[in-house]
Amino acid sequence: MLDSLDLSTTPGADPAIEVRDLYKSYGAVRAVDGLSFSVPTGEIFGMLGPNGAGKSTTVEILIGLRQRDGGEVRVLGRDPKRHPTAIKRRIGVQLQITALYPRLTVQETVKLFASFFPKTLPVAKTIARVGLEEKAGDRVDRLSGGQAQRLSVALAMINDGDIIFLDEPTTGLDPQARRSLWDVILELKEAGKTVFLTTHYMDEAERLCDRVAVVDHGQIIAMGSPAKLIRDNFHEQALEFNQPALGNHVDLQTLPGVIRMQREGEITTLYTDQAPRTIAALMEASANANLPVSDMTVRQATLEDVFLKLTGRRIRE
Amino acid sequence: MKAFIQLVIANIKELLRDRMSMFWFIAFPIFFILLFGAIFSGSEDTTSFAVGVVQQDNGPIAKGLEAALTSAPVVKLHIGAQDAELAALRKGSRDLVIILPAGLSSAVRNRHRVKIPVYYDGTKQMSSQVGIPLVEQVLNQVEAQATGHPLLLEARPQAVQAVTLKEIDYLLPGILAMALMQLGLFSALRLVSLRERKILKRLGATPLPRGLLIISEVTVRLLLAMMQALLIVIIGRLVFGVTIVSSWYLVAAWVLLGACTFVSLGYMLVSFARTMESGQGIIQLVQFPMMFLAGTFFPISFIPGFLQPLVKAMPLTYLADALRQVITGNPPLFSIGADLGILLAWLAGSLFLGIRFFRWE
Numbered sequence: 001m002l003d004s005l006d007l008s009t010t011p012g013a014d015p016a017i018e019v020r021d022l023y024k025s026y027g028a029v030r031a032v033d034g035l036s037f038s039v040p041t042g043e044i045f046g047m048l049g050p051n052g053a054g055k056s057t058t059v060e061i062l063i064g065l066r067q068r069d070g071g072e073v074r075v076l077g078r079d080p081k082r083h084p085t086a087i088k089r090r091i092g093v094q095l096q097i098t099a100l101y102p103r104l105t106v107q108e109t110v111k112l113f114a115s116f117f118p119k120t121l122p123v124a125k126t127i128a129r130v131g132l133e134e135k136a137g138d139r140v141d142r143l144s145g146g147q148a149q150r151l152s153v154a155l156a157m158i159n160d161g162d163i164i165f166l167d168e169p170t171t172g173l174d175p176q177a178r179r180s181l182w183d184v185i186l187e188l189k190e191a192g193k194t195v196f197l198t199t200h201y202m203d204e205a206e207r208l209c210d211r212v213a214v215v216d217h218g219q220i221i222a223m224g225s226p227a228k229l230i231r232d233n234f235h236e237q238a239l240e241f242n243q244p245a246l247g248n249h250v251d252l253q254t255l256p257g258v259i260r261m262q263r264e265g266e267i268t269t270l271y272t273d274q275a276p277r278t279i280a281a282l283m284e285a286s287a288n289a290n291l292p293v294s295d296m297t298v299r300q301a302t303l304e305d306v307f308l309k310l311t312g313r314r315i316r317e
Numbered sequence: 318m319k320a321f322i323q324l325v326i327a328n329i330k331e332l333l334r335d336r337m338s339m340f341w342f343i344a345f346p347i348f349f350i351l352l353f354g355a356i357f358s359g360s361e362d363t364t365s366f367a368v369g370v371v372q373q374d375n376g377p378i379a380k381g382l383e384a385a386l387t388s389a390p391v392v393k394l395h396i397g398a399q400d401a402e403l404a405a406l407r408k409g410s411r412d413l414v415i416i417l418p419a420g421l422s423s424a425v426r427n428r429h430r431v432k433i434p435v436y437y438d439g440t441k442q443m444s445s446q447v448g449i450p451l452v453e454q455v456l457n458q459v460e461a462q463a464t465g466h467p468l469l470l471e472a473r474p475q476a477v478q479a480v481t482l483k484e485i486d487y488l489l490p491g492i493l494a495m496a497l498m499q500l501g502l503f504s505a506l507r508l509v510s511l512r513e514r515k516i517l518k519r520l521g522a523t524p525l526p527r528g529l530l531i532i533s534e535v536t537v538r539l540l541l542a543m544m545q546a547l548l549i550v551i552i553g554r555l556v557f558g559v560t561i562v563s564s565w566y567l568v569a570a571w572v573l574l575g576a577c578t579f580v581s582l583g584y585m586l587v588s589f590a591r592t593m594e595s596g597q598g599i600i601q602l603v604q605f606p607m608m609f610l611a612g613t614f615f616p617i618s619f620i621p622g623f624l625q626p627l628v629k630a631m632p633l634t635y636l637a638d639a640l641r642q643v644i645t646g647n648p649p650l651f652s653i654g655a656d657l658g659i660l661l662a663w664l665a666g667s668l669f670l671g672i673r674f675f676r677w678e
């Protein structure tokens with residue numbers, strides 16, 4: 001069965017996760033509607049999509065918490081339907097809803113979860129890795145949102161699993177708390193872990209993920225590295241500058257790379273698929289005409305633009 | 318094993334840090350025992366027990382009996398003529414009248430059996446249940462001394478303990494049974510709450526076997542049940558002087574069986590509930606009638622006939638009956654074997670249904 005799965009991954013190494021034609025419905029709701037992807041070992045893989053896209057359902061199927069309706073799933077080479085316990089021993093999980101015993105302390109909670117696994121990292125060290133040393137003796141119900149989330153990540157790390165699943169780890173956190181969690185996640189990658197992350201933050205996916213699957217209504221609508229996704233969908237970059245008079249001296253549309261031009265008040269925007277050459281030509285024209293340009297920016301399309309282009313909607317309504 | 322111990326520790330810590338639950342855990346039995354103990358123990362005064370003695374012998378053993386009765390702790394002795402004493406009994410100013418017939422002392426010394434008439438008021442429960450055994454006790458003691466039986470025989474004063482029945486002796490085991498029922502039934506709600514708070518789901522994402530979680534939950538509840546039972550028995554002893562007629566082990570075994578039965582029943586009941594509220598509702602619905610119909614506060618013979626089938630079906634009826642037998646030695650309503658059988662049946666039935674139907678999500 002496994003041999004028949006050919007999902008074009010990094011050749012050589014066995015992929016950490018393989019999913020083909022995954023389906024899951026809740027009554028009439030098709031939560032996951034034919035997902036196929038593969039995550040090579042050591043990659044941070046992101047599922048990016050709006051609420052209700054089917055991210056949590058996918059995670060819960062992969063970690064053996066839910067039964068799929070159809071399709072093939074392999075996690076660390078095994079089917080979570082048939083070997084849930086074996087897989088759970090070797091993965092770390094953070095569910096979207098942080099649900100812990102409220103009256104236990106941080107340390108007690110980590111210790112409790114450590115007792116569920118045959119082999120674990122030291123409790124104190126794990127707490128330190130998510131930066132909660134000073135809160136180790138505090139009760140869970142007295143933690144801030146960011147601290148609770150970090151505790152939840154610590155629990156996902158405690159068994160030193162090969163794959164760490166993080167379901168919207170930074171949702172609802174302030175920017176600083178998000179950034180410190182990003183650092184923890186990047187350290188996981190450095191430690192050689194595979195990270196499966198869901199998010200509905202574009203910047204998070206762009207910053208953390210080696211590859212992203214953009215999902216909507218339970219289907220993947222685009223997949224690849226963030227840079228590739230943007231490149232594939234937006235050949236142009238937007239070159240903006242302030243020098244209204246320059247257009248009277250040079251036909252800007254004929255500069256190399258320029259596809260379209262737009263003027264809004266003082267600001268001229270050149271859409272180009274060869275930004276460096278366009279910029280060089282623009283600088284030359286500006287020098288020749290003795291009309292210096294100011295406020296020049298080159299704007300990159302973002303994953304937000306990708307989502308907008310593919311679905312006609314913004315990812316966060 | 319490591320996981321089991323940690324789960325038990327975590328569970329106990331959670332409980333100890335929950336002030337409200339701890340308060341009720343301790344206050345509930347104290348409250349019930351003190352309240353009902355106070356209400357019912359006022360009805361018959363046991364402190365002074367009026368005993369009339371008609372001395373017709375005046376021999377050494379008869380005198381010894383008289384002296385022993387005088388020094389008996391709850392007895393207030395009156396010595397008089399037979400007619401006067403029996404008249405006093407009829408008027409209610411004596412609880413018992415004992416006739417020490419002429420020739421008693423010499424008969425005892427010659428090892429002849431002597432019948433000692435003891436008159437009592439048949440309408441007064443206390444007289445027959447407490448007074449007569451008390452007199453028998455005194456007689457045995459004096460006889461033992463007089464006839465020089467070895468100390469071995471003297472050292473088994475069972476009679477007084479076994480049958481000193483007061484209202485509290487009826488109430489205390491019933492209250493204990495009720496406390497076990499409530500603790501047991503409501504213990505399953507914690508699992509529903511863990512489910513509702515998604516903690517169960519989080520635990521499901523670890524390799525922890527579900528069975529181990531349940532076993533740890535139940536273990537903690539059984540520990541609590543034992544502690545609460547101990548608390549009740551100790552209060553009963555300190556405040557009302559209730560002593561255990563059988564052994565502590567036997568009582569502990571019944572407490573454990575009762576707790577197991579009601580914990581299982583609780584799990585079975587909540588397996589039909591989707592939320593905390595509905596679970597609570599179902600449990601209340603079951604525990605409320607049991608609380609009043611199982612003979613906790615008054616004997617089940619007071620309950621009208623059409624309710625008797627219900628009374629006879631409820632596990633609490635049997636647990637209370639068994640506890641009354643092993644703690645205070647109340648006369649059995651059912652044989653101890655019947656109590657055991659029916660509780661075990663409830664335990665097995667609810668265990669089966671609970672395991673079958675509990676929803677994890």
Ligand SMILES: Nc1ncnc2c1ncn2[C@@H]1O[C@H](COP(=O)(O)OP(=O)(O)O)[C@@H](O)[C@H]1O
Pocket residue numbers: 026029030031049050051052053054055056057058
């Ligand atoms: N237990 C459930 N019962 C019914 N519908 C559900 C359940 N869980 C999720 N859904 C539905 O399935 C869809 C996908 O949900 P989810 O996987 O949680 O998406 P995401 O994590 O991307 O927000 C949503 O429409 C959601 O309402």
Ligand SMILES: [Mg+2]
Pocket residue numbers: 052055056057096167168
């Ligand atoms: Mg989700």
